[in-house]
Each structure stands twice: as structure tokens, then as C-alpha cells.
Amino acid sequence: xxxxxxxxxxxxxxxxxxxxxxxRILWELxxxxxxxxxxxARCDDVSPTSLNRRLKELRELGIVEHEESGFQYSPAGKxxxxxxxxxxxxxxxxx
Amino acid sequence: xxxxxxxxxxxxxxxxxxxxxxxRILWELxxxxxxxxxxxARCDDVSPTSLNRRLKELRELGIVEHEESGFQYSPAGKxxxxxxxxxxxxxxxxx
DNA sequence: TTAATTGCTACACTTTTTGTAGCATTGCTT
DNA sequence: AAGCAATGCTACAAAAAGTGTAGCAATTAA
Numbered sequence: 001x002x003x004x005x006x007x008x009x010x011x012x013x014x015x016x017x018x019x020x021x022x023x024r025i026l027w028e029l030x031x032x033x034x035x036x037x038x039x040x041a042r043c044d045d046v047s048p049t050s051l052n053r054r055l056k057e058l059r060e061l062g063i064v065e066h067e068e069s070g071f072q073y074s075p076a077g078k079x080x081x082x083x084x085x086x087x088x089x090x091x092x093x094x095x
Numbered sequence: 096x097x098x099x100x101x102x103x104x105x106x107x108x109x110x111x112x113x114x115x116x117x118x119r120i121l122w123e124l125x126x127x128x129x130x131x132x133x134x135x136a137r138c139d140d141v142s143p144t145s146l147n148r149r150l151k152e153l154r155e156l157g158i159v160e161h162e163e164s165g166f167q168y169s170p171a172g173k174x175x176x177x178x179x180x181x182x183x184x185x186x187x188x189x190x
Numbered sequence: 191t192t193a194a195t196t197g198c199t200a201c202a203c204t205t206t207t208t209g210t211a212g213c214a215t216t217g218c219t220t
Numbered sequence: 221a222a223g224c225a226a227t228g229c230t231a232c233a234a235a236a237a238g239t240g241t242a243g244c245a246a247t248t249a250a
Contacts, residue, residue, distance in 0.1 A: 009186035010122070017182075018118045020207075020237095024109045036228050047208045052229060061190065066228090076189040083185065086178050087112075091104035094171040095156065115206095115238075131197050142239045147198060161197090196247070207236070216227070 016057050021046050025054055026063070026077075026084055033070035111152050116141050120149055121158070121172075121179055128165035 006012060017023055021043060028034075028042040040051050055071060058064040063077040073081050101107060112118055116138060123129075123137040135146050150166060153159040158172040168176050 009190035010183045012190055013182055013186040014119045014122055018115055020113055020115065023113045023118075027105070027109055035226090037226085045209090047210095048229065049209090049231090050207060053207095076185075079189070080182075080185050083178060083181050087108055087175075088105045090171075090175050090178065091108040094174070095104035095107055130195090132195085140240090142241095143198065144200090144240090145238055148238095192250085194247100194249080197245095199244075200242085202241100203239080205236105205238070208234080210233100211231085213230075214228090217225090219224080220222085 012061065016061055016063075019054060019057065021050055022054050022058065023084065025051070025058065026073075026081060029064070029071065029073060030081060030085060033067065033072035035070045039071055107156065111156055111158075114149060114152065116145055117149050117153065118179065120146070120153065121168075121176060124159070124166065124168060125176060125180060128162065128167035130165045134166055 006015065017026075024043055024046075025039065028039060034042070036048075036051070036055075040046055040048060043051065055064060055066075058077075059066065062074050063080055064071055065074045065077070066072075101110065112121075119138055119141075120134065123134060129137070131143075131146070131150075135141055135143060138146065150159060150161075153172075154161065157169050158175055159166055160169045160172070161167075
């Protein structure tokens with residue numbers, strides 16, 4: 001993956017969200033800010049290496065930010081999260 | 096990943112979509128059915144091994160199906176795809 | 191019967207992720 | 221000030237996943 005960082009916004013987004021744990025991390029942030037270790041626990045104890053890398057990527061895209069209260073959605077990230085939360089309804093209906 | 100296949104629908108979905116290329120594959124299917132090699136080309140020439148595994152997982156979840164005309168969304172998959180297409184608008188606005 | 195196209199597998203190599211330990215910094219608390 | 225717990229994060233060897241290339245088996249077309 002990450003062959004040559006496409007410049008198209010949608011491709012950059014799909015590249016980022018298409019990495020392992022990325023979607024799950026965003027999903028687990030839905031209840032508000034939380035710290036690194038808490039988030040890690042919520043993500044089935046994903047390795048800190050992976051969590052750290054994913055968070056870095058999500059921060060670079062401006063989806064996640066790191067404040068005193070912990071990791072949380074950025075304003076733009078909130079909008080994106082709204083769309084991801086719809087996946088829940090889909091899953092409950094079709095899976 | 097794929098530690099112990101959670102039974103919750105949303106987790107099964109996030110597990111599947113959280114694999115490399117899964118989102119991208121769904122994205123590239125938006126223009127209608129296409130065959131394996133065409134899809135592979137659209138996905139930056141992802142390896143056939145990966146493409147095949149992802150397609151298998153997406154088919155097992157009932158998101159994608161394989162007809163004479165090629166790989167395409169299932170009826171349920173169409174609904175999901177509708178939601179994923181919204182990512183495009185988000186990306187164009189915020190990235 | 192030959193040739194082309196299909197989905198897909200084999201396999202050695204590379205990249206990514208994992209799991210565990212622990213470091214460095216910050217902010218208590220005594 | 222000294223100890224201590226909590227924080228984000230890094231190191232590193234082992235395991236897992238992905239890659240790239242070749243090519244197989246089945247189907248269709250010529």
C-alpha cells in the first residue's frame with residue numbers, strides 16, 4: 001500500500017481509512033475524547049506501534065486531534081464520523 | 096487483526112472494511128460490474144492474492160457478488176456503497 | 191485445436207503488524 | 221525534593237500479511 005500517495009482527496013482518504021484499524025479507531029472515538037491507552041484497550045489491544053501510526057496519519061489528514069482531554073475528532077472529523085456511524089445501522093440491518 | 100471474529104455486526108463490518116484495499120475495492124465498483132483483472136487495474140494493480148482475499152471476504156459478508164457480468168454490489172452492498180460514496184464529498188470539502 | 195480470456199493459486203520476497211518491555215515527560219503526593 | 225503513577229510513545233525480534241511474477245485450469249471464440 002501507500003505506493004505513491006495519490007493527490008486526489010478521495011484517494012488520500014481511502015488510503016488512510018483503508019489501513020488496518022483506521023476505521024475501528026474512528027469508531028471507538030465516537031464517545032468522546034480518550035487517552036492513548038484507553039483507546040488501545042477499546043481497539044482489542046491493538047499494538048501501540050500500530051495505534052500510534054494510525055493516529056499520526058489521521059491527525060495529518062485533520063480527522064483526529066490530540067488535546068488535553070485526549071484524542072478526539074477534529075471539527076472536520078466529526079462530520080466524517082457522522083457518516084461512519086451510519087455503518088452501524090447498515091450492519092445491524094444486513095449482517 | 097482478525098483476532099477472534101467478533102459477533103457484533105458492526106465489528107464484523109469494521110473488521111472487513113478495515114483490511115487493506117477493502118474500501119478502495121468497494122469504491123472502484125461504483126461504476127458497475129467489472130471483471131477481476133479490470134478491478135485489479137483500477138486498484139493500482141493490487142496483487143491478485145490480496146484482491147482475491149478481499150473479494151472473498153466481501154462476498155462472505157454479502158456486500159459483493161460475482162455474476163456473469165463481473166463483480167458487483169449485492170443489493171445490500173448497494174445500500175452500503177451509497178454511504179461510502181458520501182466520503183467523496185467529505186474528502187473534496189475537507190482534504 | 192488453437193488461442194484468448196477468465197478467476198485464481200504458488201511461492202519467494204518484502205513490508206507491516208504484533209507483543210512485550212520500557213523510556214521520557216508530566217503531574218501529583220508526601 | 222523524592223518518589224510514584226499516568227501519559228504518549230519507541231525498540232525490537234517474531235509473526236502475519238501483502239507483493240510481484242509466473243502460470244494453471246476452465247471457459248469461450250475462432
